Amino acid sequence: MSVEAGTQDDRADASHPAVERALTMLRSGGHRITGARHAVIETLATIDGHPSAEQLSEQVRTLHPTVHRATVYRTLETLAALGVVTQVHLAGNATTYHLAGDATGHHHLHASCRVCGRIIDLPSDLLDPITRRLAEERDFALDPPHIALSGTCHTCQ
Amino acid sequence: MSVEAGTQDDRADASHPAVERALTMLRSGGHRITGARHAVIETLATIDGHPSAEQLSEQVRTLHPTVHRATVYRTLETLAALGVVTQVHLAGNATTYHLAGDATGHHHLHASCRVCGRIIDLPSDLLDPITRRLAEERDFALDPPHIALSGTCHTCQ
DNA sequence: ATGAGTGCAAAGTGTTTGCAACTAT
DNA sequence: ATAGTTGCAAACACTTTGCACTCAT
Numbered sequence: 001m002s003v004e005a006g007t008q009d010d011r012a013d014a015s016h017p018a019v020e021r022a023l024t025m026l027r028s029g030g031h032r033i034t035g036a037r038h039a040v041i042e043t044l045a046t047i048d049g050h051p052s053a054e055q056l057s058e059q060v061r062t063l064h065p066t067v068h069r070a071t072v073y074r075t076l077e078t079l080a081a082l083g084v085v086t087q088v089h090l091a092g093n094a095t096t097y098h099l100a101g102d103a104t105g106h107h108h109l110h111a112s113c114r115v116c117g118r119i120i121d122l123p124s125d126l127l128d129p130i131t132r133r134l135a136e137e138r139d140f141a142l143d144p145p146h147i148a149l150s151g152t153c154h155t156c157q
Numbered sequence: 158m159s160v161e162a163g164t165q166d167d168r169a170d171a172s173h174p175a176v177e178r179a180l181t182m183l184r185s186g187g188h189r190i191t192g193a194r195h196a197v198i199e200t201l202a203t204i205d206g207h208p209s210a211e212q213l214s215e216q217v218r219t220l221h222p223t224v225h226r227a228t229v230y231r232t233l234e235t236l237a238a239l240g241v242v243t244q245v246h247l248a249g250n251a252t253t254y255h256l257a258g259d260a261t262g263h264h265h266l267h268a269s270c271r272v273c274g275r276i277i278d279l280p281s282d283l284l285d286p287i288t289r290r291l292a293e294e295r296d297f298a299l300d301p302p303h304i305a306l307s308g309t310c311h312t313c314q
Numbered sequence: 315a316t317g318a319g320t321g322c323a324a325a326g327t328g329t330t331t332g333c334a335a336c337t338a339t
Numbered sequence: 340a341t342a343g344t345t346g347c348a349a350a351c352a353c354t355t356t357g358c359a360c361t362c363a364t
Contacts, residue, residue: 030318031318031319032318032319032362032363032364033363033364034318034319034320034362034363035320035362036319036320036321037319052353053353053354054352054353054354066320066321067320067321068320068321068322069321069354070320070321070322070323070354070355070356071319071320071321073353073354073355074319074320074355075319089246089248089249089307091246091303091304092246092252094352094353094354095249095353095354111291111295111297111299113297114300114303120295120297122291122295126287126290127287129286130283130284130287130306133283134268134279134306134308138268138277138279138311139310139311139314140268140270140277140308140309140310140311141308141309141314142268142306142307142308143271143307143308143309146248146271146307146308147248147304147305147306147307148304149287149291149299149304150246150299150300150303150304151291151297151298151299151300151303152297152298152300153296153297153298154295154296154297157296157298187343188343188344189337189338189339189342189343189344190338191337191338191343191344191345192337192345193344193345193346194344209328210328210329211327211328211329223345223346224345224346225345225346225347226329226346227329227330227331227345227346227347227348228344228345228346230328230329230330231330231344231345232344250328251327251328251329252328252329
């Protein structure tokens, strides 16, 4: 692995709280802190937008060229299982990933435009009534952030 | 093409209303009625469950072995553009297709279980309040049937 | 030291596309 | 006749897997 251990303060921001949190959760989940994982997590913390695994992988590789695509996919899967990252499925496009409860610790939902692909952030409580109704009437535990709603944005209508 | 024109009453059910409707919409959309399209539409009308393009393609081929996968994909795309079929995206799985407003003419929504993959049909008005809210507050035209909600079904919780 | 994690290459899915041949109109 | 469609093969995008090697613990 090519990431120097010991000092990670040479990169991005010395200790983005979300990065610390993610590392802690990894460790307490019984996983090892490797350079590759460190790199993926820091990339997640700094990258803008709603990156796919492939885009993350590319971005990771700009600073850590030896980190393989497959490792990024595996790391994201691990982090998702731990609840550190949220996987968002985008109606026909690649799955995207972001740190769960970024910064402020509160989640949000997404909608994607069928026409232009734009992704729109939505308040996390938007689906609360539906979540409640599905739980009561169908005993179904909705996981609202896991899919992006689909429709047409205002510029594309 | 291997489908005999003239008589389609030798297959499944002589004239499933939905099939007639689909053929009419195809024609009035300026498209040609080909054996392959006929086969796809009849398969859509008869198949159970929530088939993917690949499954439909397989099923079509049991009766019409010369119809190619690619043609099924193209036909489904055409039918979706005409609004004859509804495309449902399934959070990480293959897109599924069904005749829009099957039989009775009313749509329904879907939710899929993250664990077992089961697909649950939901009333079409479930998301009406959210649709309204998104239209008003974000000028976003939600297309509720286009994605399946995601969560955990009662047997998997 | 030792097993979790990695890089790599290769295989899997699901889906799209370029093109020559075909056929519904 | 002539465009719209098809079959085919090949490419594509995204993701997973088997395996030998490496490194965090």
